[in-house]
Amino acid sequence: MSSAGFEHWLDSVHRWRWPLLLAILALRIGFLAFNGLDLIGDESYYWDWSRRPDWCYYSKPPMVAWLIGASTWSFGDTAWAVRLPAVLLGTGFLYYLHATARAFYGTRAAALTLLLVLATPNNVLANFLMTIDPPLYCFWIAAVYYLRRAVFDGHQRAWLWAGCATALALLSKQAALLQPLALAVFLSASAARRRHFRGDFWRYLAPVVLAAVPILVWNDQHDWVMFGHSKSHFGNEGEFDAWRRLRDVRDFWFYQLLLLNPLMFVLTLATALRGLSGFRQWDDERRFLWLMGPAWLLLILALSFGQKVQGNWPMPFYFTGLILVAGAAPAPGRWLKAGLAVGLAMVLLTYALPAVLQALNLQNSKLDPTKRFKQWRVLAERIDTYRTESGSDRPVLVTVGHRFLASQLAFYLPDHPRVYRYEASGGVTSQYEVWPGPNERLGQPAFLVADIQAARFDKRWSDSLEGLTLLGEVADPAKPSTKYYVYRAEKLKAWPAPLTLHQEGHASP
Structure with missing residues (x-):
């Protein structure tokens, strides 16, 4: 020009x-x-x-x-x-x-x-x-x-x-x-x-x-x-x-x-x-x-x-x-x-880009750079299947893992439930630890989604769960080698409060 x-x-x-x-x-x-x-x-x-x-x-x-x-x-x-x-x-x-x-x-x-x-x-x-x-x-x-x-x-x-x-x-x-x-x-x-x-x-x-x-x-x-x-x-x-x-x-x-x-x-x-x-x-x-x-x-x-x-x-x-x-x-x-x-x-x-991928039939393929933007909806659908099959009427929904696991499930599960997050370090690493835990729902069944197996739960968390049963495993759609473990607890006996609000990522008495 x-x-x-x-x-x-x-x-x-x-x-x-x-x-x-x-x-x-x-x-x-x-x-x-x-x-x-x-x-x-x-x-x-x-x-x-x-x-x-x-x-x-x-x-x-x-x-x-x-x-x-x-x-x-x-x-x-x-x-x-x-x-x-x-x-x-x-x-x-x-x-x-x-x-x-x-x-x-x-x-x-x-x-x-x-x-x-x-x-x-x-x-x-x-x-x-x-x-x-x-x-x-x-x-x-x-x-x-x-x-x-x-x-x-x-x-x-x-x-x-x-x-x-x-x-x-x-x-x-x-x-x-x-x-x-x-x-x-x-x-x-x-x-x-x-x-x-x-x-x-x-x-x-x-x-x-x-x-x-x-x-x-x-x-x-x-x-x-x-x-x-x-x-x-x-x-x-x-x-x-x-x-x-x-x-x-x-x-x-x-x-x-x-x-x-x-x-x-x-x-x-x-x-x-x-x-x-x-x-x-x-x-x-x-x-x-x-x-x-x-x-x-x-x-x-x-x-x-x-x-x-x-x-x-x-x-x-x-x-x-x-x-x-x-x-x-x-x-x-x-x-x-x-x-x-x-x-x-x-x-x-x-x-x-979305229209081009659709026109070339490349959606969700290895050449689709937007594929990772679709993982949470898929993950929520798979986890909701376990929720439905578990038979409990609106159990307490708890995640163990990154804060995004809690927030994405809250958004993409059909009923937009309130999701609680347990932070294993005992520290305050997200807004979920600032908010109160499900203390008013203690004694009710709990539905857990965790990025680790129950054998790796710390003692405070293990002691808070009664009748824990593994319902299944769900692969992360974005990283198939990574798994989420879905559990049902007959009773949530306690909610371990954060040990500190002062330090991020680790606890202090």
Whole structure:
């Protein structure tokens, strides 16, 4: 495509942005309705949270559970309803991203930023999987937009709107606390902007503090379990293993290349590094955008060399980096154009994949990359057969194993039963240990699904079960060599309470 043709394309993207956003929304809703892919473990886990609304949970603030709960209350407990908020939030994210880029660099940069984001595989995932990321992304960039209006355009009411957006981001994920910190650094670094500390900054901060209060109160009532979980993500346990560290670094950086599109990652990283070296020479607008994203991106990338870092941690920090990339690209070169073309082709292929697999009769074959997204429904059907044959009328349903075993069975068993989880370590490693056990149902029959045989149950758990009978074994559809063991107990005599709320993964008296 010629430069003139590319510029005309960008102009068309901006002029037709509303029909484009509506078309993308329709495409994504259609994909949700017809893809046939099961929920991943995190989605069913958050769905189980949504059945017990609260101000906070074991590892995260409540927003993801609230949104899923509102959607499933309206449309029923289906995978489509669980994921619908991700699509709606993703559309809001695209709107605010375009508006933010336009406010800083004009319509051309806004259109280019929109295309850059649409050409990233991460944008597909964030508009399909309903995890904590979609609300964080949407509210993070909304806050950046309103801060732009407040700081640079002088709109006083925008300070409050920005604070509300950051508060919603904080209710989505703890990482949102970095936003007011970035704003404070920006205002401190600009002599002309320090006057905002006399009132505007605190007006912005008030909704954030208000949102933090119920989270803090809940944690005070639950042994600060969310903070303990967050702390466990930092530092290294056990002896240093150089090869393991290199593997973690390799996997993390590969994840960034894969989710961002290699070209987008390189361009954003280069922009972040330029900001590190030229911060003093940059104008306030570029400083602001750099502090709202690329600065934290560099910190996370550096952290990855010292400890294991989750691949999604840096994602919200790329957004303002891409705005900087678009604003600094007066005439996109052929590599940028090629990167956009390849990225958009990857995105379209992803959406078309279920239909392509069906047309080629490759569904559930070894060549089907979506096969692992269908395992839990199959597993639940097999386990439900044992439940029906066991003859007990709604026995206590207990799992021994990963938290996803409990949450996926709760979602995919036909009656969406309440599932309890026994944690053999005695520690609190999930929300299931924070919630009360089935104490009101002691003395009733129990139906157990475990990833270990009864001979390996610890004494506390074995002593809690009377008349334990093996009903059968069920192979994991994703890993046939792995088995789940299905048991029936004539009586659940006791429910061993967690020994501690302080330590994750092991118990202390």
